[in-house]
Amino acid sequence: MRAPFIKMHGLGNDFVILDQRSGPPVPLNGGMVQALCHRTTGIGCDQLIVLEPSSAADLRMRIFNADGDEARACGNAARAVCLLQGCDVSIETAGGLIHARALDDAAAEVDMGRPRFAWDDIPLGYAMDTQPMPITWHDLPGPFAVNVGNPHAVFFVDPPTLDRLGELAPAVQADPVFHEGVNVSFAHVAGPATLNLRVWERGAGATLACGTAACAAAVLALRHKRLVSSPVTVQQPGGDLRIAWTGDTVLMTGAARETFRGTFDTRDFA
Template sequence: MTRGQFHKMHGLGNDFVIIDARAPDFSKTLTMTKDKAAAIAHRHHGIGCDQLIILKPSDKADVRMQIYNADGGEVEACGNATRCVVQLLGDGTSIETDGGMISGHVTDEGAIVDMSAPGFDWNSIPLAYAMDTLHMPVGWEDLQDPAAVNVGNPHVIFFVENSDAVELDRLGPMIEVDPLFPERVNVNVAHIKDADIHLRVWERGVGLTRACGTGACATAVAAIKRGLVQSPVNVHLPGGTLILSWQAGGSIMMQGPTTYVFSGEANWDDFG
């Protein structure tokens, strides 16, 4: 039997199971696979989460963060999880991810994190072929003229009249797997009201989510680049509000709440 501890946290309802795997003998206790990650994340048969977070040793930062979506697929970055890890490990924590280096500071309500600079080149998104990423000459039904931004993971953003009216549960999975996006893509629909952004996100490998930190980052950057809003900007998601700041050429700063829900212990053999 291989038992281990975990933390359950969320940022605006985007929830995580966090496993600290920095002990030298941890690999003898738990070897993560796609199927095991999906089993742990399962809402009915597992612990349940949008993302499974594994914290590992790093020779570049305080910790390395490995991220698995609910379907077991590994992804490069997660903004809400980053804030949770900063709150869990302490002020000034530096984090190595497959999407780049991230650092953050604890605040009264959660954390503020430096998400590094966004990418705009078509091959850094990545897209299947070259095109303007601020006004992409593509569309899916009524969703037209998107922007694409990489913030450690790929995002496509549509600015619409009313994001709540978009059938994102139908269009999201269609766009996610379109051949234009060789690594799949996170799909964001947003509208601007009173200088704030109102956002909904279809997250690749997860589905509709109450909050997506990297989606908020990508959408805020695209809206600032298009001149729709000014920095800093409030981004309202179904789970709550994030504050995003960005200047051309600089890093994205994301501030928002985090919640520690509970700690627990599990027998990892139960998950395959």
């Protein structure tokens, strides 16, 4: 069985998209996801995205990280799917219903919903303050935790520490207090409405951009007066996102691109 796919990326955060709204579905499992995502022997991507029919929205989007585990939300992928559709679209995800609006053929705005700050919304392993958390790792300050479809721990750091993400983030991510895993971000306030951000994604490691992490960092910086106004420009290695939040839902605006299309034999990745 040959299955068609579409390769897309949002600011370098790349996806293999399988549209399974019609035709025979690809028999996915964790091993196949890992094989397809592998950058040497597979197609290569940070996340595998599966589009399915939905009774609650225009479509359902499932997100699988490169390690085979399923994620709940992906802002960059939501923009890509919106541009793939070429119109405004409602998207059912495991993290909730989101809405995306195509601004042109290269950019989209996504309503990511309301951020959640309670310890059991992140979720954490036991009750504690999340603003900031009263624990830390290495020489880092205490992180701020928030759920924006996915769980995030955001550390506000100085510029040199941004470059230590790969050294420090894995120990944070592996801590059992984050019993469902967590996305770890290092953020630096670079101006009145600008953040520099580096992200270690759950199940993917360091990525060039992460949409939900950009939302999380911007919301936390605004909530705690580290930034003075919304919208916020979040600078990541892959490019910039515009995040707007005034206490209600979070709006994320940015680019996405199609890279190429192809097919693969499912027997090669079973």
